[in-house]
Amino acid sequence: MNNLKSGFVSIVGRSNVGKSTLLNRIIGEKISIISNKPQTTRFNLKLIYNSLDSQIIFVDTPGVQNPKNKLGEFMLKESKNSLKDVDLILYMVDSNLEIGELDNKIIDILEKINLPKICVINKIDTLNSEDLSKIILKYEDINLFDKIIPISASEGTNVYNLIDSIKSFLPFGPRYYSDDMITDLIxxxxxxxxxxxxxxxxxxxxxxxxxxxxxxxxxxxxxxxxxxxxxxxxxxxxxxxxxxxxxxxxxxxxxxxxxxxxxxxxxxxxxxxxxxxxxxxxxxxxxxxxxxxxxxxx
Incomplete structure (x- = not known):
């Protein structure tokens, strides 16, 4: 019997919510580039997490934004395409207390997709417990997410709990990539x-x-x-x-x-x-x- 959990996980969100920081933390190598400027990630990039009982292929996507040129149009299409043929969607937000225009745009897209979804609230190291509870409640009220998990990607807080939660949603399956690969980029x-x-x-x-x-x-x-x-x-x-x-x-x-x-x-x-x-x-x-x-x- 195959005891390996494996599958594809798309990670979506606005620019600068910490998607690349989280993935570099999980993979243990700096593959996704990091900057505090928008449009840092420009194309979908696969990052591969290997453990004895799992292989998780993360699809890192450009931050969802309102396109201003042909490159921006490409990046928005990349974000939407990442939601096809995956087993799970991670929707990542930061410590912002309000759900803004772009977040609502992403939520509208996610509502049309029949896949399990985890809302990941990042940058909790910048929040007090009262504000964190308010943010969690806002996303619970949307009634869209199977789980809501607060983390700090930069500090590593609760990241292992997130990985365990991801595994719980994945099917049993094969290793799609050799276990020494961490990305599909050359x-x-x-x-x-x-x-x-x-x-x-x-x-x-x-x-x-x-x-x-x-x-x-x-x-x-x-x-x-x-x-x-x-x-x-x-x-x-x-x-x-x-x-x-x-x-x-x-x-x-x-x-x-x-x-x-x-x-x-x-x-x-x-x-x-x-x-x-x-x-x-x-x-x-x-x-x-x-x-x-x-x-x-x-």
């Missing part, structure tokens, strides 16, 4: 995301949303245990190019330094990282550019 895609994370965290608010990273070279050097990586930072405006480079190259050097440290840790290898900057005018509003940069559905 290494060069993760490297591109690490570089993009550094631009999100180091640059001014209006610039990072228009940034895309292209990996042009990714190769192990002959006779030396060094990986050579050439990456292009694509920006939408000439003025943005100057800001990415910085005075006397100071900003691009900083982006490269922090990115290289994380990439070396991820690849467990010395890395020679070279960064270049290229202007691609207003690419987020052009369907063909959004597709060319890899944001499309096959």
């Amino acid at each position: 290494e060069r895609d993760i490297v591109a995301e690490i570089i993009r994370e550094k631009t999100l965290n180091l640059l001014r608010d209006e610039i990072p949303h228009g940034i895309n990273i292209l990996i042009e070279k990714f190769s192990l050097r002959k006779y030396k245990p060094i990986i050579d990586i050439d990456a292009v930072i694509c920006v939408e405006k000439k003025s943005h190019k100057g800001m990415v480079i910085g005075k006397n190259g100071s900003m691009i050097l900083k982006i490269g330094k922090f990115a290289r440290l994380d990439i070396e840790k991820f690849l467990d290898s010395k890395v020679n990282l070279k960064l270049f900057v290229k202007i691609d005018d207003d690419w987020r509003s052009k369907s063909f550019k959004v597709k060319e940069f890899g944001y499309f559905r096959k």
Whole structure:
């Protein structure tokens, strides 16, 4: 008899509620990039949790938002598509005491889907017990969720309880991926995301949303245990190019330094990282550019 619980779990919610922080905590590796800016996650990404009695395939999704361009339209479609062919939906909210417009939009979508749903209330480390009780009551009154679980993804509070609850909703089944896999992304895609994370965290608010990273070279050097990586930072405006480079190259050097440290840790290898900057005018509003940069559905 098969005693393994396995299945697919979609995690949805507004931008910045902590979806990627939670998944990195569960997986034990930093795969989903983290930033306090919206539009950090741009496409659906599978992260795989393995234990002796389970394999949970999480689908990390872009935060639901009102699209302002072709990239935004793609991201909203990705969020909706993540709700197909899964066994369970995690709807994640944060410590906000009010249910806002975007949350109501997500709830409307979830009401039409006949799947078990867990409401995960994140950032409880910022709440007192009275406010937490008020939030729990608000989501109980919606009468949509099979369970409501408060957690702190950053602190790790109650995360193991959440994992146990997820397992209780999953069917018995096979391992869909080998037990040494933690994501369906290839290494060069993760490297591109690490570089993009550094631009999100180091640059001014209006610039990072228009940034895309292209990996042009990714190769192990002959006779030396060094990986050579050439990456292009694509920006939408000439003025943005100057800001990415910085005075006397100071900003691009900083982006490269922090990115290289994380990439070396991820690849467990010395890395020679070279960064270049290229202007691609207003690419987020052009369907063909959004597709060319890899944001499309096959």
